[in-house]
Amino acid sequence: MKIEDKKRSDRVISVFNDSGLNQRQFAELIGVSQQLVSAVINYTKKPNEAILLAIIDKIKGIDPMWLLTGVGSEKNNYEPLEVESPIELHIKNIVRKEFEELSVDILQKLSNIEDSVKNSN
Numbered sequence: 001m002k003i004e005d006k007k008r009s010d011r012v013i014s015v016f017n018d019s020g021l022n023q024r025q026f027a028e029l030i031g032v033s034q035q036l037v038s039a040v041i042n043y044t045k046k047p048n049e050a051i052l053l054a055i056i057d058k059i060k061g062i063d064p065m066w067l068l069t070g071v072g073s074e075k076n077n078y079e080p081l082e083v084e085s086p087i088e089l090h091i092k093n094i095v096r097k098e099f100e101e102l103s104v105d106i107l108q109k110l111s112n113i114e115d116s117v118k119n120s121n
Contacts, residue, residue: 005046011067012040012047015055025085030054 001009016026016037023041027034032051039045056064066072 001043001046006043007070008047008052008068009040009043011070012051012055015059015062015067016041019059028086030058 016023019026019029021029023037024034027037030051031054036045036048036051040047040051052067055067056062063072
């Protein structure tokens with residue numbers, strides 16, 4: 001592996017380590033295979049465009065210039081990653097749906113009460 005590719009791998013590894021995720025979670029987050037993440041982290045494959053562009057696209061605050069070329073500082077425009085697990089996301093979606101259904105039901109009941117009060121007068 002060329003020194004330039006190793007340095008690029010080091011930057012990918014830095015982003016991976018900062019994420020606090022395991023390889024499977026990181027791969028799912030950025031939309032590449034776990035095998036690709038593992039190969040880059042273990043220096044058996046150089047980071048290709050797929051993983052680099054996926055990191056830039058999916059991880060908030062990554063400085064593309066730093067990731068691609070090493071120019072700049074890692075922390076320059078970098079914000080720590082806040083990740084929701086698939087379970088957290090699923091639970092939030094369920095709660096949001098239940099809330100919306102309850103809201104519609106409550107509004108309908110209030111409307112019925114208002115109609116009843118108007119009709120009784």
